[in-house]
Amino acid sequence: MTAPVSSSESAPEPADEPQFTSLSTRAARQLATTTKSEPQMQAITSRWLLKCLPWVDIKGGAYRVNRRLQLRIGRGRVQFDQNGADDVKVIPETLTELPALRGYSDLAALRTISSRFRVREVRAGQVLVDAGQPVTEAYLVVHGRFTRYTTGKYGEQEVLGVISDGDGLGDEAIGHADPLWLSSVRADTAGVVLALNWDTLMSFVERTPSLRAQFDAFTDRQRLPMNRKGEADVPMEAGHVGELTLPGGFVDYDLAPREYELSLTQTVLRVHTRVADLYNNPMNQTEQQLRLTIEEIRERQEWELVNNREFGLLHNIDYGQRISTFSGPPTPDDLDELLSMRRKTRLYLAHPKAISAFFRQCNRRGLVPGTVNVDGHEMPAWRGVPLFPCSKIPISPEHTTSIIALRTGEKDQGVVGLHQTGIPEEYEPSLNVRFMGVDSTAIMSYLVTAYYSMAVLVPDAAGILENVQVGWMPE
Numbered sequence: 001m002t003a004p005v006s007s008s009e010s011a012p013e014p015a016d017e018p019q020f021t022s023l024s025t026r027a028a029r030q031l032a033t034t035t036k037s038e039p040q041m042q043a044i045t046s047r048w049l050l051k052c053l054p055w056v057d058i059k060g061g062a063y064r065v066n067r068r069l070q071l072r073i074g075r076g077r078v079q080f081d082q083n084g085a086d087d088v089k090v091i092p093e094t095l096t097e098l099p100a101l102r103g104y105s106d107l108a109a110l111r112t113i114s115s116r117f118r119v120r121e122v123r124a125g126q127v128l129v130d131a132g133q134p135v136t137e138a139y140l141v142v143h144g145r146f147t148r149y150t151t152g153k154y155g156e157q158e159v160l161g162v163i164s165d166g167d168g169l170g171d172e173a174i175g176h177a178d179p180l181w182l183s184s185v186r187a188d189t190a191g192v193v194l195a196l197n198w199d200t201l202m203s204f205v206e207r208t209p210s211l212r213a214q215f216d217a218f219t220d221r222q223r224l225p226m227n228r229k230g231e232a233d234v235p236m237e238a239g240h241v242g243e244l245t246l247p248g249g250f251v252d253y254d255l256a257p258r259e260y261e262l263s264l265t266q267t268v269l270r271v272h273t274r275v276a277d278l279y280n281n282p283m284n285q286t287e288q289q290l291r292l293t294i295e296e297i298r299e300r301q302e303w304e305l306v307n308n309r310e311f312g313l314l315h316n317i318d319y320g321q322r323i324s325t326f327s328g329p330p331t332p333d334d335l336d337e338l339l340s341m342r343r344k345t346r347l348y349l350a351h352p353k354a355i356s357a358f359f360r361q362c363n364r365r366g367l368v369p370g371t372v373n374v375d376g377h378e379m380p381a382w383r384g385v386p387l388f389p390c391s392k393i394p395i396s397p398e399h400t401t402s403i404i405a406l407r408t409g410e411k412d413q414g415v416v417g418l419h420q421t422g423i424p425e426e427y428e429p430s431l432n433v434r435f436m437g438v439d440s441t442a443i444m445s446y447l448v449t450a451y452y453s454m455a456v457l458v459p460d461a462a463g464i465l466e467n468v469q470v471g472w473m474p475e
Helices: 048-052 092-097 107-115 198-207 209-223 273-278 285-307 332-340 352-365
Strands: 055-057 062-065 080-082 088-090 118-122 127-129 137-143 146-151 157-163 184-187 191-197 258-261 263-272 322-324 347-350 370-374 377-382 385-389 400-406 415-419 426-428 431-438 443-456 462-469
Touching: 048 285, 048 347, 048 385, 062 443, 088 092, 088 107, 088 191, 092 107, 107 198, 137 198, 157 322, 191 198, 198 209, 258 443, 263 273, 263 285, 273 285, 273 443, 285 426, 285 431, 285 443, 322 332, 332 352, 332 377, 332 400, 332 462, 347 352, 352 377, 352 385, 352 400, 352 462, 370 385
Parallel strands: 055 415, 322 462, 347 385
Antiparallel strands: 062 258, 080 088, 118 191, 127 184, 137 191, 146 157, 146 184, 263 443, 347 400, 370 377, 377 385, 400 462, 415 443, 426 431, 431 443
């Protein structure tokens, strides 16, 4: 049995306490006034997109974008349903994203076409089609990266573009009796495609009157006179001599222009009356609560302008203005191609990690990106176009992201932000704060609402560099 321990033995000796000959600072603080900062918030970002967009004040709650009649429809991307490595099917409804089937409504015919595709695996380096060879199959890219190239005038290989997930091959053969591939396509990575025998497709088209009419209309539309952007052309003569009869015409308009309605972000701010009444020195509690709430609303507003499926940039930029990186990481060549696709590019938007990945590629080539001054800030730039960080652009689980290029302003037919000023109880432009009353628990409520949207006036006002790898690449 353990012997009992006396209390004198178990009690530890008291530590020596410091002896003060004057008032301690700990005690003095009880009578002192503490200097405080305003409440801080880590989630506040620079929000360059909101700052750089020209904002158009719309009074009717909607903004209609009128355009010239478009004859050449941009490329679309289809979607797939996968139930295993060998069971991949194209979703029939998404076949209408292809230019030749745009607007086609016979779902039964689309299902028949989708059932005729066959899965084919492609190894890296394999040539899928050769320029000048007969078109025997049409293809849909399920997964992988393919390069479209041709032979130049002096025998060198010229890269025409990159084809990736959801793209199609074979539309150029429609309307030709003996179609030939105009360029070659090579697989850069291992991938999967869906192949459809061309004769099988043409045989089905001949047996389906609605589909034959759809293809005929597509062929006729491609033969109509159009400018380089695919808009209905205006007949004219130039460089003539004498009394030539001049052709007449008119500028036709799109009969179904798109309208953008203002979207919104809302929240209800709740503050207890006792807090609002008693704890307002040196800072007003309600004002601080409202300030941080508005900061969060503005952060969500920028996220919506990038990611919203109705009007956000990532989902509404024309597919014809989307390109893929040539090698994975963003190189100066990639940004040059993105820049060349439009006039007066005002800015790039990229995730900070994508900007770092671009700098690494510049370092490898011994290049030093320039800078431009934007509102007193020295911003990195490429070819004089500033690169603005935007953390709202997502990074996929595969560590890929996108870089967006924008031309802005109504005058330049660019991208514009939409809002409405002068709304009731406006606190900031197009943002109002409405007092909703005090409930039975003495809680005051304020409805905080921001109204906004975005419009792309013409397709080439915005472009995307996709499949941008942000990880480190080995030397």
